[in-house]
Structures are given as structure tokens and as C-alpha cells.
Amino acid sequence: MDYEDRIFRDAENDTVDVTNLTDIAEKYIVEDSILAVFGLIGIAANILLIYIICYYRKLHTTTNTYIIHWAIADTGSAIITLTCLRVFYNILDISLEILCFYIGIGFALILNDMLFMIMLTIDWCLSSYFPRLLDKFRKYTRIIIAVLWVIAALYSVASSLICTSYAELYLIFHVTLPLTYAILIVLVVALHCYRVVQKLRKKVEYHLVSMLLIPTAYMLCGLLSWANLLFLDIPYMLSETPVFLHPTLNIVLLIMLNEDFKTCFFQVMKCKLPTCNFFKFKSSPQNIEENANNSNNAERGLSFDNKMFDQPNRHI
Structure with missing residues (x-):
């Protein structure tokens, strides 16, 4: 997030002091190469997870x-970041309008990153403390996911158009995205605090975390990235x-x-694994009865972290 922000500010203020490709390479190639390595590792991990x-x-x-x-949204945002590396930006001499649109897509994917994490947090909260509401909530999973992607698309288009017409309103990203991140922080911290209090009172943990x-x-x-964007340097x-x-x-x-x-x-x-059946769903080769039970659980929408409410466990 803060990397794309610096790219945009350099483009808006035209503060990059380079005169030829040699200067660009010497100034950015080492740092950007290291960042690219970590970015590719993250993309590979997301693909493996999917x-x-x-x-x-x-x-x-x-x-x-x-x-x-x-993982899909995170992979997309990582690709946007890697293709916005300052080496490429200066070599290709990208205009401010194109950069607005391109970075707008990246920020929309970052927004979806946080929204999906918020939904994951809410799902855990319902499965742990409000199991009666869980089934009703999960009936709308596909609708929720579709709505989140539509929100990301609209956010990308709207913010890009505003940024292109009024570059100073680029700060819209500095309001909407940190606010979404703050909501995630509040949810996560509140649930951890409540969980710890409940554990201290009951001396036992009933919900996997x-x-x-x-x-x-x-x-x-x-x-650290968000702090660097807002007030650190x-x-x-x-x-x-x-x-x-x-x-x-x-x-x-x-x-x-x-x-x-x-x-x-x-x-x-x-x-x-077979080499040619990428999209063919299969269970791992284990006991047939176990696979059948797990498959039934999956069809009912039960997550693996709330299978056993009746028996306490001591996972923290």
C-alpha cells in the first residue's frame, strides 16, 4: 500500500531525479529486485493455497x-505492486492518468483483501458465540462474495475517475482504506479480548481459534505498511x-x-496428484468413511473450526 502511494506521489510531483536508464537501474534495481522476490513468493503461496x-x-x-x-484478491494486488515497480514506471514513462487507473485497481483489490478478512472474522464470531445465526448467515455466502467483488469494481472505477480528474483527491484512498483496516483491527482485537476473558472465567476454551x-x-x-503510509517514514x-x-x-x-x-x-x-485434472475435485486418499463424513460436513457449510462444540478443548 505505501509503495504504490510513493509511486503516485512521485508521478504527481514529478520528483524523480533520473536522466537515463543507467541512473534508474542504479537507484532502484536492488531494492525493487528484493521486493519482487518476496512478492513472487507470496503469489506462489497464494496459488498453492487456492x-x-x-x-x-x-x-x-x-x-x-x-x-x-x-487469496485471489491478494494475488491481484501483489501483481499490481510488482508491475508498478519504480524501475518499470520510469522506463515506460507512464502518464498520471494511466497510473491513476492502474493503481486504483490495486487499491480496490486491497479493499477486497480487508473485506474478506472481515467476513472471515464475522464467520468465526458467529460460529463460536452465535451458532443459531451461523446457518442463516452462511446461506448468503455466495451473495456476500458477489457483492464484495461488485463493490471492489465500483470502487476501482469511481476512485480512478476521481483521481484522474482531481489528482488532489487521491487522498480518497487515505480515508476509505485505513477506515476499513481500522474496522478489521477493532473486530479482531475485540474478539481476542472477549475470548481471553471468557477463558479466564471458565478456565477452559470451547472454541478453536x-x-x-x-x-x-x-x-x-x-x-507497519499502514503506519508507514499514514505517519511513519x-x-x-x-x-x-x-x-x-x-x-x-x-x-x-x-x-x-x-x-x-x-x-x-x-x-x-x-x-x-494427476497432472491433467486441475479443476476436478477429489478427496485425499484416506479412509472412505472418514471422507464421506467430511464431505457431508462440507455440504452443510460447516467449517473445520467449529465441528465440536460439545467437547471443550484447550487451543488458544
Whole structure:
């Protein structure tokens, strides 16, 4: 986020002091190359995450559906960032109008990143504390996802047009996006505080927190980037790298906290997959009865983090 912001400000103020391609390479190539490496790692992690969840039927849950769409939006925003590298921008001499439209798409995808994380947080809250409302909420999952993508498209077009006509109103991004991020912070922190209080009172944890840890990790990884955008002034390498590493952290969290995902992940790592059936959903080769039960749970929209409400557990 703060990297694209600096690109736009350089273009708007025309403050880039380079006279030829050699100067551009010497000034930006090292930092941008390192950023590109981390960005490609994040994109690869997102693609792997999407593949695993789509391929195995036992992972077809409502919460994982939000994760898939988050990964799609995150991959798109990462691609926008990498193609906005200052080396490319200065070599191609991109106009301010084109940059407004292009970065507007990236910011719309970042908005969707946060919205899907908010929905994931709400889903966890309902599954943990309001199970009666959960089924009603999950009936509208497809509609919610479609609405979020429509919002992102409208946001991209509207903000790009405003930015093109009135460049000083580029600050619209500085209001809407931080506000959405602040909503995510409030939700995540409030749920963690409530969960800790409940645990201290009851001496036991009744709800798994695996799905809450993913938006928590997203919030923490983006904290430095947003702070750098609003009031800090640190090298963008330090603020953007955690954002690109979050997809990898997601995979690590799912491996640690979910046995189904862990099993499917290692099946992929062992290359025990057909080479030509990318979109054909299959269960991992385990016990037939277990697969049938997991498939039924998935069809009812039950996420793996709220399968057992009757028995307490001690996961934090």
C-alpha cells in the first residue's frame, strides 16, 4: 500500500531525479529486485493455497471459500505492486492518468483483501458465540462474495475517475482504506479480548481459534505498511515485506492448526496428484468413511473450526 502511494506521489510531483536508464537501474534495481522476490513468493503461496483448497473436497467449507477469494484478491494486488515497480514506471514513462487507473485497481483489490478478512472474522464470531445465526448467515455466502467483488469494481472505477480528474483527491484512498483496516483491527482485537476473558472465567476454551488467527496475522503483517503510509517514514522494504509474507504464514498456520489441510498439503508435496485434472475435485486418499463424513460436513457449510462444540478443548 505505501509503495504504490510513493509511486503516485512521485508521478504527481514529478520528483524523480533520473536522466537515463543507467541512473534508474542504479537507484532502484536492488531494492525493487528484493521486493519482487518476496512478492513472487507470496503469489506462489497464494496459488498453492487456492489449488489445495479447490482440489480436495473435504476442504470445501464456507471459511475456506472466503480464504480462496481473499487469496485471489491478494494475488491481484501483489501483481499490481510488482508491475508498478519504480524501475518499470520510469522506463515506460507512464502518464498520471494511466497510473491513476492502474493503481486504483490495486487499491480496490486491497479493499477486497480487508473485506474478506472481515467476513472471515464475522464467520468465526458467529460460529463460536452465535451458532443459531451461523446457518442463516452462511446461506448468503455466495451473495456476500458477489457483492464484495461488485463493490471492489465500483470502487476501482469511481476512485480512478476521481483521481484522474482531481489528482488532489487521491487522498480518497487515505480515508476509505485505513477506515476499513481500522474496522478489521477493532473486530479482531475485540474478539481476542472477549475470548481471553471468557477463558479466564471458565478456565477452559470451547472454541478453536484457527480461523481467527488468519485475520489476526493479516492485521499484524499489514500494520507497519499502514503506519508507514499514514505517519511513519521508514524504507518501504521493511513495511512491504511482511505483507508479501502473509500468504506463506497462512499456509503455515493451516498446517499447524488443521489436520485436514495438513494431510492435503503433504499429499501435494508428495506429488500424488494427476497432472491433467486441475479443476476436478477429489478427496485425499484416506479412509472412505472418514471422507464421506467430511464431505457431508462440507455440504452443510460447516467449517473445520467449529465441528465440536460439545467437547471443550484447550487451543488458544
